[in-house]
Amino acid sequence: MSTEGVQTIDIQLNQRYTQAIEDILAKTLMNMDKFGAQFPHISLDGKYQLNDNDDWTNGFWSGILWLCYEYSQDERYRQAAEATVASFRERLQQKKVLDHHDIGFLYSLSAKAQWIITGDEQSRELALAAADHLLTRWRNTSDGSGYIQAWGAQNNEQEAGRIIIDCLLNLPLLYWASEQTGDPKYRDIAENQAEKTRRYIVRGDDSSYHTFFFNPETGVPIGGATHQGYSNGSTWTRGQAWGVYGFALSYRYTGNAAFLDTAKRMARYFLAHLPEDSVAYWDFNAPVTASTYRDSSASAIVAAGLAELISHLEDADPDRLYFEKMLATSMDSLMNRYATIGDDTAEGLLKHGSYYVHGGLSPDDYMIWGDYYYLEALMRLARGIPGYWYERNTK
Numbered sequence: 131m132s133t134e135g136v137q138t139i140d141i142q143l144n145q146r147y148t149q150a151i152e153d154i155l156a157k158t159l160m161n162m163d164k165f166g167a168q169f170p171h172i173s174l175d176g177k178y179q180l181n182d183n184d185d186w187t188n189g190f191w192s193g194i195l196w197l198c199y200e201y202s203q204d205e206r207y208r209q210a211a212e213a214t215v216a217s218f219r220e221r222l223q224q225k226k227v228l229d230h231h232d233i234g235f236l237y238s239l240s241a242k243a244q245w246i247i248t249g250d251e252q253s254r255e256l257a258l259a260a261a262d263h264l265l266t267r268w269r270n271t272s273d274g275s276g277y278i279q280a281w282g283a284q285n286n287e288q289e290a291g292r293i294i295i296d297c298l299l300n301l302p303l304l305y306w307a308s309e310q311t312g313d314p315k316y317r318d319i320a321e322n323q324a325e326k327t328r329r330y331i332v333r334g335d336d337s338s339y340h341t342f343f344f345n346p347e348t349g350v351p352i353g354g355a356t357h358q359g360y361s362n363g364s365t366w367t368r369g370q371a372w373g374v375y376g377f378a379l380s381y382r383y384t385g386n387a388a389f390l391d392t393a394k395r396m397a398r399y400f401l402a403h404l405p406e407d408s409v410a411y412w413d414f415n416a417p418v419t420a421s422t423y424r425d426s427s428a429s430a431i432v433a434a435g436l437a438e439l440i441s442h443l444e445d446a447d448p449d450r451l452y453f454e455k456m457l458a459t460s461m462d463s464l465m466n467r468y469a470t471i472g473d474d475t476a477e478g479l480l481k482h483g484s485y486y487v488h489g490g491l492s493p494d495d496y497m498i499w500g501d502y503y504y505l506e507a508l509m510r511l512a513r514g515i516p517g518y519w520y521e522r523n524t525k
């Protein structure tokens with residue numbers, strides 16, 4: 131193909147990504163009016179269920195607002211985003227529903243985003259205070275290995291020993307805190323957690339457990355278990371997606387080649403197990419029938435994660451072209467079959483996400499994190515705006 135041919139395709143693709151973003155800007159303005167001071171979580175009958183900043187998902191709405199502001203420079207998005215950061219400040223002061231590992235999702239996309247975009251010192255301090263809070267999840271074990279406990283209090287017998295793959299996306303807040311303060315303690319814990327996840331949650335065939343248990347006193351590994359997946363031994367697609375993106379981010383911060391290799395292997399597994407339309411079912415081991423649910427949010431996370439992963443690969447890397455092609459194919463399918471482009475009344479951006487199929491929670495709905503990662507992937511592809519997991523001047 132001639133160089134002109136390649137450029138023509140790129141321009142056309144870029145126009146389509148830009149059109150999709152413009153559609154999202156309009157929907158987000160509409161949603162800002164509808165949602166007021168509340169936060170969208172997952173949908174029921176096509177309408178977002180709203181909450182008062184008391185769930186693990188609230189940062190994604192902030193992230194959407196910040197991405198819309200960065201792209202458009204329209205002050206209305208900025209004001210709405212800043213209002214969410216004020217709400218996150220109050221939440222941390224009150225320690226409201228923060229007894230879990232998801233602090234990075236919440237504060238990277240709200241306070242840290244404000245710091246990255248505007249240089250606001252108070253936002254930086256808020257994000258650092260959130261990183262300190264995340265450290266309270268750290269559990270020492272007598273073998274010296276330790277881990278970040280997923281949920282619940284330390285004396286919660288059932289939960290004390292559990293780590294979770296989703297936590298990989300919370301580690302960037304810790305890596306960043308070490309960069310900002312010069313104190314290695316955050317980074318040491320983050321790198322330890324990434325390595326523990328790599329050793330115990332990622333399986334030899336590059337699939338993954340959702341969670342894994344250790345003896346909370348001795349640190350002795352016990353075994354893998356699912357929380358939202360099909361079975362303990364299955365591969366929950368969103369867990370695999372958190373792995374793809376999360377290990378690429380741990381590689382960015384640490385330069386540890388094992389993390390890059392793990393991100394690549396998990397990405398290859400994810401992509402090799404996709405159905406015909408290139409958007410994942412909710413679990414790679416769920417029996418496939420005409421009514422098997424998708425999880426578009428898993429594919430959106432992998433799209434953004436692939437863009438991150440590709441940014442670390444040399445031009446000559448044998449995986450690079452394959453990942454680029456699969457990223458374009460996934461985005462094409464998400465935009466054409468799953469997005470609400472052109473439906474001006476739709477609140478969500480991506481249909482057919484699933485939250486917790488066996489728990490009977492929103493198996494076929496909008497998920498605010500699916501919307502966020504879909505927009506982040508579009509922003510990365512159309513504008514090179516990579517979200518708020520790291521400072522822009524790092525590589």
Ligand code: GLY
Nearest residue numbers: 186296358368485
């Ligand atoms: N981190 C929770 C989920 O992905 O549903």
